[in-house]
Amino acid sequence: MSTIKVDTVQSTGGGAVTLTKQHAAKSWLNMNGTSTIAIRDSFNVSSIVDNGTGNYDQVFTNAMDSANYSSTGTCAHDIPISANRDSNFQCVAESASQINLNIFSNAQQDRNHVCGQAFGDLA
Amino acid sequence: MSTIKVNTLTGTTSAGSIVVTGEGGGETTNLQQGLAKAWGHFDQRGSILGANTTGDTFNLTSITDVEAGHIDVTIANDMVNATYSVNATTHYDGTISNDRFSRFVGASGIATGSFRLAGQYVNNGPEDVYFHGIVVHGDLAE
Numbered sequence: 001m002s003t004i005k006v007d008t009v010q011s012t013g014g015g016a017v018t019l020t021k022q023h024a025a026k027s028w029l030n031m032n033g034t035s036t037i038a039i040r041d042s043f044n045v046s047s048i049v050d051n052g053t054g055n056y057d058q059v060f061t062n063a064m065d066s067a068n069y070s071s072t073g074t075c076a077h078d079i080p081i082s083a084n085r086d087s088n089f090q091c092v093a094e095s096a097s098q099i100n101l102n103i104f105s106n107a108q109q110d111r112n113h114v115c116g117q118a119f120g121d122l123a
Numbered sequence: 124m125s126t127i128k129v130n131t132l133t134g135t136t137s138a139g140s141i142v143v144t145g146e147g148g149g150e151t152t153n154l155q156q157g158l159a160k161a162w163g164h165f166d167q168r169g170s171i172l173g174a175n176t177t178g179d180t181f182n183l184t185s186i187t188d189v190e191a192g193h194i195d196v197t198i199a200n201d202m203v204n205a206t207y208s209v210n211a212t213t214h215y216d217g218t219i220s221n222d223r224f225s226r227f228v229g230a231s232g233i234a235t236g237s238f239r240l241a242g243q244y245v246n247n248g249p250e251d252v253y254f255h256g257i258v259v260h261g262d263l264a265e
Contacts, residue, residue, distance in 0.1 A: 072210050
């Protein structure tokens with residue numbers, strides 16, 4: 001077994017290093033989308049914005065290189081955990097710097113558990 | 124081009140933190156934070172793998188049928204808290220012949236070692252579905 005201890009990994013030219021057959025997520029989020037919205041936990045998220053009922057923006061700390069990245073997510077009501085109030089949920093790569101999250105269930109609705117991830121190239 | 128072949132990478136300042144430069148060269152990202160901590164897929168309806176059958180997984184102990192549309196997912200090496208991010212996608216049965224029959228899914232009951240997924244076709248309309256993608260991101264426990 002061999003181990004390298006290092007804080008930063010770069011290519012020899014100072015750019016992105018290739019991890020064989022691996023692509024890490026560039027952002028993920030768990031937020032409460034009800035009442036005063038709040039981030040529970042996140043990676044590469046500087047802020048979230050409440051655009052109105054069932055609509056939020058997730059703003060990156062470090063931006064992507066374009067708006068062509070992949071964004072996915074899941075949302076759910078949570079009390080009780082068997083409540084069947086899940087919703088149509090769209091994650092749209094709105095720009096290189098943010099994702100728009102939209103929840104619709106007959107009408108715009110807030111949800112307690114809103115999770116999202118982004119995969120693609122950083123700027 | 125240079126290549127390092129190694130079995131383990133560990134941070135020096137913090138063992139669980141290594142910074143890598145992004146693709147564009149202008150931003151950095153944290154390697155460990157970006158890695159999925161668990162993933163898997165599960166056929167609850169039974170058209171692809173068989174009813175209540177688990178496909179490939181990583182860091183999952185079990186996926187269990189609870190009731191129509193509802194499954195419980197158990198994580199092998201627990202997360203450090205219950206605020207991690209869960210993503211999942213579902214389809215009616217995973218077959219091409221029914222490719223227009225999308226279903227939606229939500230995660231709830233998130234705990235350090237488990238969470239529940241509920242797939243359904245309308246609100247308050249749970250039914251057995253094909254969970255073709257389940258992914259967890261967040262921090263592993265020490």
